[in-house]
Amino acid sequence: MTGLLAGKRIVITGAARGLGQSFARAAGKAGARLVLCDILEQPLRETAATLNEQGIDAQAVAIDLADPASIEHAFSLIGQNGGIDGLVNNAALATGVGGVDMMDYDIDLWDRVMRVNVRGTWLVSRAAVPLLPRGGKIVNVASDTALWGAPNLLAYTASKGAIISMTRSMARELGERGICVNAIAPGLTRVEATEYVPQARHQLYETGRALSGAQQPEDVDGSVLYLLSPLADFVTGQLLPVNGGFVFN
Structure with missing residues (x-):
């Protein structure tokens, strides 16, 4: 993948840890210049510093998707250094949002999940569009929970279903600007944000995949690099499940 994103300036949200951090590392190794965004400011700065030490050009910019x-x-700060070539909408509220029956789900928590995961993705995309050229790429990170209907995770599942639908609508609208918009739907991945997930749910995934076993962040990197790259210049409005075959699309 070396050189696949050479010279590209890529913004990645939720980049302080987990999948976002893995995407950043992979994109940097592929030659991209990175703008890393997250609400977790200290871990974000540490991630950027680590990547810089590895010879990767990475800038940290704090962001709160709820605000x-x-x-x-x-994005005013990002724009001061010029345009961008790609955006990965990875940030989302995932920790502490499940394990409750739909009949007992807290309304305020529901609203918070939608505010961050759905509205936040829209607002970040809207802010990024003026900085994207023809041939620019947006990759939205959904979840395969929206494909199989994960129980006791209603708000998160609904928010990721919205991301899939938004991707298709955005692709139609932004096609006139020559911007490609696609989504990936990772399966349950072994990252910090999923440490709270019951082991029974991890076991369900790890034994139910066509490619059995635990999914690691690095298993998802390739799909993001592809969709950001010139290889996907004629791909838009598509959903790519990346879950080892737990769900087929």
């Missing part, structure tokens, strides 16, 4: 003003401010 429209924070998003506007972040």
Whole structure:
């Protein structure tokens, strides 16, 4: 993958840890210049510093997807250094949002999940579009929970279903600008954000995949690099499940 994104400037949200951090490392190794965004400011700065030590050009910009003003401010800072070539909408509220029956789900938590995961993705995309050229790429990170209907995870599953639908609508609208918009749907991945997930759910995935076993962040990197790259210049509005065959699309 070396050189696949050479010279490209890529923004990745939720980049302080987990999948976002893995995407950043892979994109940097592929030659991209990175803008890393996250609400977790200290881990974000540490991730950027580590990548810089590895010879990867990485800038850290704090962002809060629940706050429209924070998003506007972040992209005003990003724009000061020129345009961008790609955006990975990875940030989402995932920890502590499941394990409750739909009949007992807290309304305020539901609203918070939708505010961050759905509205936040829209607002980040809206802020990024003026910085993207023809041939620019947006990759939205959904989840295969929206494909198989994961129980006791209603708000998160609904938010990721919305991401899939938004991807298709955005692809139609932004096609006039020559911008490609696609989504990936990872399966349950072994990262910090999924440490709270019951082992029974991990076991369900790990034994139910066509490619059995635990999914690691690195298993998802290739799909993101592909969709950001010139190899996907005529691909838009598509959903790519990356889950080892737990769900077929």
